[in-house]
Amino acid sequence: MVEIGFTPTVRRQYPEGVALRSELASQALDWPTIERYLAGHRLQMDPGVAPRQLSGGLANLNFLVRINHNWMVLRRPPAGPLPPGANDMQREHRILFRLWRTFALAPRSHHFCSDAAIAGAPFLLIDYRAGLSLRGDSIQPLPATxxxxxxxxxxxxxxxxxxxxxxxxxxxxxxxxxxxxxxxxxxxxxxxxxxxxxxxxxxxxxxxxxxxxxxxxxxxxxxxxxxxxxxxxxxxxxxxxxxxxxxxxxxxxxxxxxxxxxxxxxxxxxxxxxxxxxxxxxxxxxxxxxxxxxxxxxxxxxxxxxxxxxxxxxxxxxxxxxxxxxxxxxxxxxxxxxxxxxxxxxxxxxxxxxxxxxxxxxxxxxxx
Missing domain, CATH: 3.90.1200.10 (Aminoglycoside phosphotransferase (APH), C-terminal lobe)
Structure with missing residues (x-):
């Protein structure tokens, strides 16, 4: 497996406010293989923008990536055996490939890959949406009023x-x-x-x-x-x-x-x-x-x-x-x-x- 940060050229500033894991704490994926695969589907990863894992969550892995000059999220299941019906990336793609057209709160899904050899598990690419995620029992940074x-x-x-x-x-x-x-x-x-x-x-x-x-x-x-x-x-x-x-x-x-x-x-x-x-x-x-x-x-x-x-x-x-x-x-x-x-x-x-x-x-x- 190849560590994140395979394109050590000019780094683009990540979106303001996005919560990212450190590069050392991010799950290692074979990003060169992912890049070649996506390029074959006219999805070009921007050079110099290192994919980074988003913080939070207990299950699926989410990575912020920049593709075709747009911020997207690559989602895949966690490692190890999965419970029946859980972490279904194909199901998620099916829903989000359609739902965004009439339901504004649904991010658009652009691509689904069923080949687990590419990223270690099936994955999909969806639009990145900026916004505050309140995780756990804390209301910070909002005022507790x-x-x-x-x-x-x-x-x-x-x-x-x-x-x-x-x-x-x-x-x-x-x-x-x-x-x-x-x-x-x-x-x-x-x-x-x-x-x-x-x-x-x-x-x-x-x-x-x-x-x-x-x-x-x-x-x-x-x-x-x-x-x-x-x-x-x-x-x-x-x-x-x-x-x-x-x-x-x-x-x-x-x-x-x-x-x-x-x-x-x-x-x-x-x-x-x-x-x-x-x-x-x-x-x-x-x-x-x-x-x-x-x-x-x-x-x-x-x-x-x-x-x-x-x-x-x-x-x-x-x-x-x-x-x-x-x-x-x-x-x-x-x-x-x-x-x-x-x-x-x-x-x-x-x-x-x-x-x-x-x-x-x-x-x-x-x-x-």
């Missing part, structure tokens, strides 16, 4: 409602995914993932939840919508002045299905002051900061904006919380297998088990 929290709460719900209003047929995505039987298929899929990680021996809370999800009646099927499938604050790039969205990123799990799944996914990341410690340790969004609405208010606002009822929200709440716990189990497994040296991953196993416990509380009607 009531107004900031209120604006961000409203922005999240309004943006989700706008996404779910997209006419799939108008962008050629009416055949995306399999919306029929969406809840049951996802339930069985995530239970299977949990069993695979646990080698068939689920913890007691996880087993109880798996049985609950197996027994609960399927929610009533509404009109399918375009789902992001991981809708949360750090997957939205925002204008730091207006706090309005500039782009929604990370579409590798996008599909078509029940809108309540995306709403429940957002709520699964939404911590409240009275939550158990696992939801504080989760630290996925800064909703504990002043001014943020609570989960009930978020759900009610979404219902008011879209006209969708919330009668069937609970099964999706349990499913998406179960899914979240399994995801952290998957990340912890990467730590155990030595596929990542990120110290954060070491505690994800216990976090996952605590999230299963909290999800039992939701299943027992004690909390939204």
């Amino acid at each position: 009531e107004n900031t929290g209120h604006q961000l709460s409203n922005m999240l719900v309004e943006t989700l409602a706008q996404l779910h209003a997209v006419d799939l047929a108008s962008v050629g995505l009416e055949a995306l995914g399999h919306p029929q039987g969406f809840f049951r298929r996802n339930t069985l899929g995530w239970i299977k993932r949990a069993q695979l990680i646990a080698n068939g021996s689920l913890s007691c809370p996880a087993q109880t939840l798996a049985q609950w999800l197996t027994d609960v009646p399927d929610p009533a099927a509404g009109k399918p919508v375009l789902l992001h499938n991981d809708f949360k604050l750090d997957n939205i790039l925002i204008d730091p002045q207006t706090l309005q969205p500039r782009a929604i990123v990370d579409w590798d799990m996008g599909t078509q299905g029940d809108a309540l799944f995306d709403l429940a996914t957002l709520l699964s990341y939404w911590s409240e002051p009275d939550d158990p410690s696992c939801m504080h340790r989760l630290a996925q969004m800064p909703t504990l900061q002043p001014g943020f609405a609570n989960r009930e208010a978020v759900a009610n606002t979404y219902s008011a904006l879209t006209g969708r009822g919330l009668e069937d929200l609970k099964p999706y709440r349990v499913l998406t919380m179960f899914k979240l716990a399994v995801v952290f189990q998957q990340l912890h497994r990467r730590h155990l297998l030595g596929e990542t040296k990120d110290p954060r991953y070491a505690d994800f196993g216990q976090l996952a088990e605590d999230l299963f416990e909290f999800t039992l509380t939701i299943a027992n009607d004690k909390i939204l």
Whole structure:
């Protein structure tokens, strides 16, 4: 493998405000091979501009590159075995190759490469969008005021409602995914993932939840919508002045299905002051900061904006919380297998088990 920085000529200034990893901390890719491949598709990497890995994120690798005099992002999955259906670059390309035409918050995808020999895994090239990404539970560099929290709460719900209003047929995505039987298929899929990680021996809370999800009646099927499938604050790039969205990123799990799944996914990341410690340790969004609405208010606002009822929200709440716990189990497994040296991953196993416990509380009607 060849280290980043293969063109040591004049360096172009990177976009202002972009968060980059140091060259030493960036994942090494075979950039000369990538450059030759792209040139064969009329995608010329600008000389003297060293690709750099963007900071943040726990899974997919994102590199800022300059191609045909435009800033783009090369995205590929992480190293090691991938869970079924996850980190799907081809799916992301299919969505973003079309969606940008009518949904302004979708960056355009320019190219998909299925040949893993080029960059170590399939990859795609999408437009770079400048914007502030608020990662974790910190609101910096924004002021931690009531107004900031209120604006961000409203922005999240309004943006989700706008996404779910997209006419799939108008962008050629009416055949995306399999919306029929969406809840049951996802339930069985995530239970299977949990069993695979646990080698068939689920913890007691996880087993109880798996049985609950197996027994609960399927929610009533509404009109399918375009789902992001991981809708949360750090997957939205925002204008730091207006706090309005500039782009929604990370579409590798996008599909078509029940809108309540995306709403429940957002709520699964939404911590409240009275939550158990696992939801504080989760630290996925800064909703504990002043001014943020609570989960009930978020759900009610979404219902008011879209006209969708919330009668069937609970099964999706349990499913998406179960899914979240399994995801952290998957990340912890990467730590155990030595596929990542990120110290954060070491505690994800216990976090996952605590999230299963909290999800039992939701299943027992004690909390939204």
